[in-house]
Amino acid sequence: MKINFDALYNRMNEDSKSANSNSGNKLPYPVVYPHADGKLTFKILYNCKNEIVQRIIKRHENGKEKIACLETYGLDCPACKAIKEMTDLLGKDAGIWRKFPTKERGFCFAILKDIPDTYYDANSKDAPKVGDIVILMYPKSVYTDIANVIADAGKTEGSDVFTGIMAKNMGFLITLDRKRGTNNIPKYEVKLSLREKKCIDTGDDAADDAKFDEILSNLPALNDIILPVSPTEEIHNGAKALADTVRQFYANGAVVQPNGANINIEKDNNMISGNIVATTGSVSKTVKQPDCYGNHDGSSKCDSCPFETECFNAS
Numbered sequence: 154m155k156i157n158f159d160a161l162y163n164r165m166n167e168d169s170k171s172a173n174s175n176s177g178n179k180l181p182y183p184v185v186y187p188h189a190d191g192k193l194t195f196k197i198l199y200n201c202k203n204e205i206v207q208r209i210i211k212r213h214e215n216g217k218e219k220i221a222c223l224e225t226y227g228l229d230c231p232a233c234k235a236i237k238e239m240t241d242l243l244g245k246d247a248g249i250w251r252k253f254p255t256k257e258r259g260f261c262f263a264i265l266k267d268i269p270d271t272y273y274d275a276n277s278k279d280a281p282k283v284g285d286i287v288i289l290m291y292p293k294s295v296y297t298d299i300a301n302v303i304a305d306a307g308k309t310e311g312s313d314v315f316t317g318i319m320a321k322n323m324g325f326l327i328t329l330d331r332k333r334g335t336n337n338i339p340k341y342e343v344k345l346s347l348r349e350k351k352c353i354d355t356g357d358d359a360a361d362d363a364k365f366d367e368i369l370s371n372l373p374a375l376n377d378i379i380l381p382v383s384p385t386e387e388i389h390n391g392a393k394a395l396a397d398t399v400r401q402f403y404a405n406g407a408v409v410q411p412n413g414a415n416i417n418i419e420k421d422n423n424m425i426s427g428n429i430v431a432t433t434g435s436v437s438k439t440v441k442q443p444d445c446y447g448n449h450d451g452s453s454k455c456d457s458c459p460f461e462t463e464c465f466n467a468s
């Protein structure tokens with residue numbers, strides 16, 4: 154398989170730039186996402202400033218813009234409401250989820266220990282490499298698996314596994330393995346290696362431990378990364394603005410009944426249902442699940458696919 158590394162890397166750079174569009178701050182480390190098959194091994198880094206390990210967020214997308222979903226904060230989200238309303242009105246085939254996708258992602262700070270060669274072009278000087286601190290971002294299922302691995306370690310009484318996973322240089326690494334299951338469907342597996350290993354290893358134990366501790370204490374607050382921990386006025390406004398955009402985008406459209414008759418959408422038109430084709434301007438388009446549905450592989454096409462979340466769950 155030929156991989157266009159330049160396109161891939163440019164896209165990931167775009168992701169990491171736009172990832173922070175809500176706060177306007179530059180991300181302190183590159184974002185790494187398991188977008189290819191292979192084993193990614195890393196040391197997860199405990200966030201001393203917030204006393205957490207990872208976070209999970211939900212964002213809407215409008216083109217390249219990423220907009221915080223208020224459900225991230227346990228609040229009703231006007232953008233989700235608008236998307237649902239328009240989907241109920243126009244039907245699933247109208248492709249509102251394609252135009253305005255919603256994605257749920259976990260992330261943490263980590264030090265890369267092994268990267269599949271499918272991830273980056275080895276010649277690219279900008280590509281994250283072994284030993285680098287990164288913001289590791291992943292699907293929701295991986296977030297849950299990592300949380301379970303940590304919770305299980307915490308249950309082992311008298312064990313040092315818990316701190317060894319994330320707070321000590323000599324400890325344990327996590328491997329995220331993306332591979333293919335039945336029907337070529339990608340599967341993500343999170344495994345904790347119980348063979349103790351040094352994360353930073355120059356041969357000088359005391360110096361390596363000190364360096365690791367210094368990294369931990371100097372990490373920025375994870376709660377300030379990508380989205381703030383509480384919704385700001387800007388975030389509320391962003392979700393409201395997206396709700397308006399969604400409604401306006403579809404308000405001027407028309408629906409086409411299966412017999413081809415055009416009907417303008419009216420506010421009180423709740424009768425429209427069934428097999429509806431939405432039109433934008435004069436262009437009629439039917440949006441249906443792509444042929445690859447159920448074969449979520451986390452590639453760029455998945456990132457821009459409106460069925461991404463449900464496909465991932467079905468994969």
Ligand SMILES: [Zn+2]
Pocket residue numbers: 213221222223224230231232233234
């Ligand atoms: Zn939302």
